Amino acid sequence: MVKSLSVTPYLSRYSSFPTVGIWNSSIREAVNQGHSRKALLLFRQMKQNGSEPDNFTFPIVAKACCKLSDPKLSLVFHTHVVKSPFGSHVFVQTALVDMYVKHGQLVDAYNLFERMPVRDVASWNAMLVGFAQSGCLGRVLCLFHQMRFAAVQPDSVTCVGLIQACLHAKNLKMVKAIHSYGIRTGMDADVSVANTWIGAYSKCGDLDLAKVIFDGIDLDVRTVVSWNSMIAGFANFEKFLDALSYYKSMLHGGLRPDTSTILSLLSSCVQYEFLFQGTLIHSHGIQLGCVSDISVVNTLISMYSKCGDIVSARLLFDGMSHRTCVSWTAIISGYSKKGDLDETLGLLHAMGAAGEKPDLVTMLSLISGCTQAGALELGKWINSYALSNGLRDNIIICNALIDMYAKCGSMNDARDLFYIMPEKTVVSWTTMISGCALNGEFKEALDLFHTMLERGLKPNHITFLAVLQACTHAGLLEKGMECFAMMTNVYNIAPGLDHYSCVADLLGRRGMIIEALKLVQIMPMKPDTGIWSALLAACKIHRNREIGEYVSRHLFELDPQVAVLYVEMANIYASDGKWDGVAAIRRMMKCNKVKKLPGQSVIQVNGKPHVFTVEDRGHPEGLLLYSMLDNLILQLKEEGYLHLPERTSEHELG
DNA sequence: TTAGGGTTAG
Numbered sequence: 001m002v003k004s005l006s007v008t009p010y011l012s013r014y015s016s017f018p019t020v021g022i023w024n025s026s027i028r029e030a031v032n033q034g035h036s037r038k039a040l041l042l043f044r045q046m047k048q049n050g051s052e053p054d055n056f057t058f059p060i061v062a063k064a065c066c067k068l069s070d071p072k073l074s075l076v077f078h079t080h081v082v083k084s085p086f087g088s089h090v091f092v093q094t095a096l097v098d099m100y101v102k103h104g105q106l107v108d109a110y111n112l113f114e115r116m117p118v119r120d121v122a123s124w125n126a127m128l129v130g131f132a133q134s135g136c137l138g139r140v141l142c143l144f145h146q147m148r149f150a151a152v153q154p155d156s157v158t159c160v161g162l163i164q165a166c167l168h169a170k171n172l173k174m175v176k177a178i179h180s181y182g183i184r185t186g187m188d189a190d191v192s193v194a195n196t197w198i199g200a201y202s203k204c205g206d207l208d209l210a211k212v213i214f215d216g217i218d219l220d221v222r223t224v225v226s227w228n229s230m231i232a233g234f235a236n237f238e239k240f241l242d243a244l245s246y247y248k249s250m251l252h253g254g255l256r257p258d259t260s261t262i263l264s265l266l267s268s269c270v271q272y273e274f275l276f277q278g279t280l281i282h283s284h285g286i287q288l289g290c291v292s293d294i295s296v297v298n299t300l301i302s303m304y305s306k307c308g309d310i311v312s313a314r315l316l317f318d319g320m321s322h323r324t325c326v327s328w329t330a331i332i333s334g335y336s337k338k339g340d341l342d343e344t345l346g347l348l349h350a351m352g353a354a355g356e357k358p359d360l361v362t363m364l365s366l367i368s369g370c371t372q373a374g375a376l377e378l379g380k381w382i383n384s385y386a387l388s389n390g391l392r393d394n395i396i397i398c399n400a401l402i403d404m405y406a407k408c409g410s411m412n413d414a415r416d417l418f419y420i421m422p423e424k425t426v427v428s429w430t431t432m433i434s435g436c437a438l439n440g441e442f443k444e445a446l447d448l449f450h451t452m453l454e455r456g457l458k459p460n461h462i463t464f465l466a467v468l469q470a471c472t473h474a475g476l477l478e479k480g481m482e483c484f485a486m487m488t489n490v491y492n493i494a495p496g497l498d499h500y501s502c503v504a505d506l507l508g509r510r511g512m513i514i515e516a517l518k519l520v521q522i523m524p525m526k527p528d529t530g531i532w533s534a535l536l537a538a539c540k541i542h543r544n545r546e547i548g549e550y551v552s553r554h555l556f557e558l559d560p561q562v563a564v565l566y567v568e569m570a571n572i573y574a575s576d577g578k579w580d581g582v583a584a585i586r587r588m589m590k591c592n593k594v595k596k597l598p599g600q601s602v603i604q605v606n607g608k609p610h611v612f613t614v615e616d617r618g619h620p621e622g623l624l625l626y627s628m629l630d631n632l633i634l635q636l637k638e639e640g641y642l643h644l645p646e647r648t649s650e651h652e653l654g
Numbered sequence: 655t656t657a658g659g660g661t662t663a664g
Contacts, residue, residue, distance in 0.1 A: 156655095160655060163655095164655095190655095191655080192655040193655075194655085195655045195656070196655050196656090197655095198655090198656090199655070199656065223655085223656095224656080225655055225656045226655090226656085227656090228655095228656040228657075229655075229656050230656095231656085231657095232656060232657065235657090258656090258657095259657070260656050260657040261656085261657085262657090263656095263657045263658060264656080264657060264658095266658085267657080267658070267659095293658095294658085295657070295658040296657095296658080297658090298658050298659060299657090299658045299659080300658095301658095301659085302658075302659060324658095324659095325659080326658060326659045327658095327659080328659085329659040329660085330658080330659045331659095332659090333659065333660075359659090360660080361659050361660045362659080362660090363660095364659095364660045364661060365659075365660065367661085368660075368661080395661090396660080396661050397661080398661090399661045399662065400660085400661045400662090401661095402661095402662090403661070403662065425661095425662095426662085427661060427662045428661095428662080429662090430662045430663085431661080431662045432662095433662090434662065434663070435662095460662090461663085462662055462663050462664095463662085463663095465662095465663055465664085466662080466663075469663090496663095497664095498663070498664065530664090
């Protein structure tokens, strides 16, 4: 039955005896207002009225079908088109190609495209965008060449499609090549093309270039999408303050932010120190009417839990009338990061009871929670859960599980999983190398690194960091220096501060303090407290008071509130018999109001966390623990390990 | 043309 009443508003203002043109305008109006079902009803009514659809009608109806994404409906529509005398018209066939592309039916789209007797720029674009969105860069480039061979002039849509394909392939070089092609052909004047470039460069990590393009768009031409693309770029790299500053400029310029702006901004707000600003954005979202959008609520839950305000996150979650898998994951992730495994598991069960199944991201949040809490048993349970739910075939899940096993000290489980993985990525190898380094399996770490290279995998900056850490902990100076040189010479990876820290630590531990200091002085970035601390520790081990004083001056300047630094320097003076130096440090600590908070270790036994500090006698089984420790030290000495560090090596201070 | 929950290091 045709509900004629529901479609009359679109027709009544034109005529009671509509022509094909009037039918087309009415259908177009319904589609543009988002009323796709009404558009289809109008189309049906048009045919029942005896009006024959023309080459303009079909593309509009195809657009309605696209929005409804119902393959059955599309098939019915296709049969209508075939029967029509306009079925072979280029507009109509292009609309069909586009419809199949939007439904993800690329084979059907391409079959139709290949049989088209005439193709215009829109037909080529529809197919090209289809391949681009599926990440087939090779096919996109091939189609682009064929298009130019067929003497069809590419336009801004072609350009956007090409950029999307390069983004899928994460090919920054190709993005730049297409950018220069776009400039040569004058397509950069189109704001939507410029917006795509901003998005492309920021996704590839080149935020400076994104800024250059953004600045190049005239103020009165910039759209909300231009601003959103820039803000999303900062959000991708968790640069909240930059994102916020652009948001403020956007407001100053009189533009009204939309849901996308709020979502990006919220997703970049991930630190406790920004919680207040996050709350302000939340209220902006309410003013703008965005919080009725479920995605915004999900992101708010995530924002509050990442900023450490799990209570607000839970309030929002509990107040939701409808929850998706993303909502459950956001709150589970919050509790899991907090280390609250009881609540995490409770929510996982509640999720199942509510009829939602955990997906890949939910599983990753759960595994990462176990890793942080050191909950090996629960981690194993999640492993079997993933296995029985068909999620254990996923490389990312396996990588997270390997990391969990390694960080919980269960290297055999990590190995078992690593070796049965049918396919491994650089992340898998890096996780395993890093796990070996963490657990003192230095030879295995280096063997894995070489096997990885032999298999033709390209290590990244994190792989090198893991390898350098293995070398540092094992004291393998030559090997470490070899890998450090390999980074730049073979793999063209510029070492970061962390890599320099590792090498400085490696040199310092071996007593090459002058060489370590020289490295710190010549490196291209400003040394941080970490690298100076490594040098200070080396000065302490090798009793180098002179360089120790120089290093500590830098450290005091950078952060005068770090207690360890005073302790280390006092130890250097004490070991040199310079008691006036020790006294001076004590005075500095008092003057700067520094208090030494002891470091803590946490271990879970039978699901219960136990917290320890240095020389902690407060544990209920403290006496037993220390007698066991003394026993172990005695046994080690008997085995020939004579140079054990003293348990109370720290100089009494504070 | 822009957007939500997440794996390797730190």
